[in-house]
Amino acid sequence: MSGERFEKEFSEMMALMERHGSVLVTGHIDPDGDCIGSMFAIALMLEEMGKTVMCYAPGEISELFLKLPGASMLARREDASNFKHDLIIAVDSPNTARTEHFARPCENEDVINIDHHPTNEMYGCVNIVDGDAAATTVLVYRFFMSSAPDRMTSDIADCLYLGILMDTGGFRFRNVDSEALRVSSELLDLGARAFDLAHEYIYMKKFSTLKLLGLVLDSLRLHLDGRAATMEVTSEMLEKSGTTLKDSEGFVDYGAALDDVELVALFRETAPGEIRVSLRSKNHYDVSALAERFGGGGHVRAAGLTLETADLASARETIVKGFKEMLD
Numbered sequence: 001m002s003g004e005r006f007e008k009e010f011s012e013m014m015a016l017m018e019r020h021g022s023v024l025v026t027g028h029i030d031p032d033g034d035c036i037g038s039m040f041a042i043a044l045m046l047e048e049m050g051k052t053v054m055c056y057a058p059g060e061i062s063e064l065f066l067k068l069p070g071a072s073m074l075a076r077r078e079d080a081s082n083f084k085h086d087l088i089i090a091v092d093s094p095n096t097a098r099t100e101h102f103a104r105p106c107e108n109e110d111v112i113n114i115d116h117h118p119t120n121e122m123y124g125c126v127n128i129v130d131g132d133a134a135a136t137t138v139l140v141y142r143f144f145m146s147s148a149p150d151r152m153t154s155d156i157a158d159c160l161y162l163g164i165l166m167d168t169g170g171f172r173f174r175n176v177d178s179e180a181l182r183v184s185s186e187l188l189d190l191g192a193r194a195f196d197l198a199h200e201y202i203y204m205k206k207f208s209t210l211k212l213l214g215l216v217l218d219s220l221r222l223h224l225d226g227r228a229a230t231m232e233v234t235s236e237m238l239e240k241s242g243t244t245l246k247d248s249e250g251f252v253d254y255g256a257a258l259d260d261v262e263l264v265a266l267f268r269e270t271a272p273g274e275i276r277v278s279l280r281s282k283n284h285y286d287v288s289a290l291a292e293r294f295g296g297g298g299h300v301r302a303a304g305l306t307l308e309t310a311d312l313a314s315a316r317e318t319i320v321k322g323f324k325e326m327l328d
């Protein structure tokens, strides 16, 4: 994707950042490394520009992210709600609902929407949306290089590298492209700590998390002649291993390790009567279409949805039925 593509948007984004004094940088519920990395990189730049800045994404935030540069600008929900700002920058969020409406459509205030989800609803006054980018931090990197190369620091490089590292599953997923590798290479030259970040955010696990993984793998089932796999995380498993839901991040990918498996679903009991389903597709099947049928969304090969049921067996049945329609 050419760098010129967003030149106009990048200068509009820079102009808004320069014009306004207080900025809320927000992202999607249960933020991942790409969301957090994008938020912190932009917030670090705004802080350097002398702006009042707050970062907020709803849901659970992995404590690992609190070690990143920029984490001191992470606000509690209440503080973010009360924060008087004149610019919102939303990252990695295809619609405002994903931010629990901390991002708002461009109406009464300035909103910048920077994202790589193909389903993005273009709710910003400035929309920097490229569904082909491997990570939102790739777009944030393009913005820096285009509008403020002298504001890049090794701390910002760490944040941006983390987004690519995590959204590509450690450079293993199909979204790895030459731009992701080129940007990563440039970020290393700018001081990103490739080994430390890979170790801390991809490889390292807590004892209790590995115990939970054992329980979750034990729930692995094959369906549809071995072309689909399902797993589950129950509150009982969390209790037994001494973990919380966020410790099961990434477990869904173990299902895709099986050779014949095309589609994977991981079911997690997120609240009484509510099951969150993470979907993965190894090759060309579009799981975001299935997710959207149930009010969810995501990418072609990684999507999610929430089912209002307390019954894991019926949730599994519903999704396997959807898988069957896709595979037939």
Ligand SMILES: [Mn+2]
Residues within 6 Å of the ligand: 034, 035, 092, 116, 135, 136, 167
């Ligand atoms: Mn992302």
